[in-house]
Amino acid sequence: MLDTEKNLLFLHYRAYYFSMTEPLPHWYLLGAGNMGTLAAWYLTRAGHTVSVVTNSPRLPLQKQLIFANQRMSLTLPCVSPAELPPAIKHVLVASKTPYTDSALQRVKGHLNNETQVLRFQNGVGALDGRLPSGSVMLEAITTSAVKGQSPQHTIVAENVTWIGGTAQPPEWFEGLQIHWPNLHWEADIRLVQWRKLVANAVINPLTAFYDIPNGALMNDPALLDQARTLCSEADALLAILDSQWPGDSFTAVLEVIRDTADNTSSMRADYQRGATTEIEAINGWLLCQAKNQGMDLPSHRRLVEALTSTP
Ligand SMILES: NC(=O)c1ccc[n+]([C@@H]2O[C@H](COP(=O)([O-])OP(=O)(O)OC[C@H]3O[C@@H](n4cnc5c(N)ncnc54)[C@H](OP(=O)(O)O)[C@@H]3O)[C@@H](O)[C@H]2O)c1
Known part of the structure; x- marks a missing residue:
């Protein structure tokens, strides 16, 4: 056997x-x-x-x-x-x-x-x-x-x-x-959860705001730059919250983008049909934690503002 x-x-x-x-x-x-x-x-x-x-x-x-x-x-x-x-x-x-x-x-x-x-x-x-x-x-x-x-x-x-x-x-x-x-x-589910959170915090709002499938983030250097900045802001915060945080989120996020290239993120789908998105529990959570640490995450803040403001 x-x-x-x-x-x-x-x-x-x-x-x-x-x-x-x-x-x-x-x-x-x-x-x-x-x-x-x-x-x-x-x-x-x-x-x-x-x-x-x-x-x-x-x-x-x-x-x-x-x-x-x-x-x-x-x-x-x-x-x-x-x-x-x-x-x-x-x-x-x-x-x-x-x-x-x-x-x-x-x-x-x-x-x-x-x-x-x-x-x-x-x-x-x-x-x-x-x-x-x-x-x-x-x-x-x-x-x-x-x-x-x-x-x-x-x-x-x-x-x-x-x-x-x-x-x-x-x-x-x-x-x-x-x-x-x-x-x-x-x-200790936290590190797994944070990995997923960062991928969601980068891919979902960008694809929602620009109305593109996940893989399109790879094709535009300006979007990749935004993704990199979002990752490094998140890494800086998470490393303060937990010294065990391995960082290097950009590499992990790129892998998710490649694996889900043809997908429409749930935030893009929700945003396009005018439904409330999950951004408050994703980027909003990062912003809230950052505020508690006296930090600002300007790229995340701008995306939350853009996706929650009424047109
Ligand atoms: N779908 C995926 O592939 C996937 C993957 C990973 C994680 N997730 C996460 O899983 C969670 C659920 O996502 P989902 O894709 O299953 O969403 P969904 O298909 O939209 O289902 C969510 C359910 O929530 C309930 N609901 C809707 N409006 C409500 C309201 N006003 N008050 C109370 N309940 C309400 C409805 O169930 P009732 O009709 O029974 O109330 C609805 O069917 C989300 O956090 C999502 O990010 C989803």
Whole structure:
């Protein structure tokens, strides 16, 4: 038997053992859009159950997930806030960041110090100060990509996903890993999160402002210069916040631009259709941290001003 097969068998055994000792989670999902639906898909494959919290009770959602070589169906029951149990143990937050407050409103009064909250959003800090003290917050960062309009979700890229935020993974994590391709545990999720944040803080606002696909940033020396400046401002701040920050964001960002050359960033898509973008949780978070350090990040500030000012 190959080592990988042995490992898989071992994980299956451990997952079975834990499911016998601890019931698998029932997740209450806030935001059954592209990412929320993909996460719900893997969770249900691993035997977890998922309900979508909606403001008005509805029939179950009938979702279609279109993977590279197969089309799958997923039924997700809905519950209204009035139907929630008094205490919720597992919440998955997958709304876009500007709607975090209105999403959390749906579970208000049902979270306590035993609740595990899995935040599946870009940016940093959207849940800061919004959860009861003692609740456990886990962060999920992914380089996978899903697009589409509910109920159809096309999985454009299935890449790497990290979950982390506590010293040890929760008991359900190993079982989930069997069913979620390329899922990793990262106790110190911050550096992974910051890498993704910087890529989002450079690529998203530039492509939104200039209305271009990601790869077009490579074709214009002036845009590449702007990207380089945005990276060095972010690196200067992050190195102050954490001396372990490896810097060199420009190299990492160039790699993301190459890998996603044909993609339209979510911020470009949101901005072009006049929707509120996630810039406050991305560049806005960097600006807020910089302000606390008495620093200015002029390139980030100008982009935030440009993309948030009303025409
Ligand atoms: N899509 C990707 O490829 C991808 C990749 C990496 C990270 N992310 C991150 O994942 C998060 C979710 O993105 P997404 O692409 O899944 O977005 P999405 O498809 O637009 O889904 C977001 C969901 O949020 C809910 N929502 C919308 N307006 C709301 C409001 N006013 N109040 C409360 N909830 C509201 C809706 O779900 P309900 O109808 O159930 O309320 C909506 O379907 C974002 O932070 C994004 O940056 C996405």
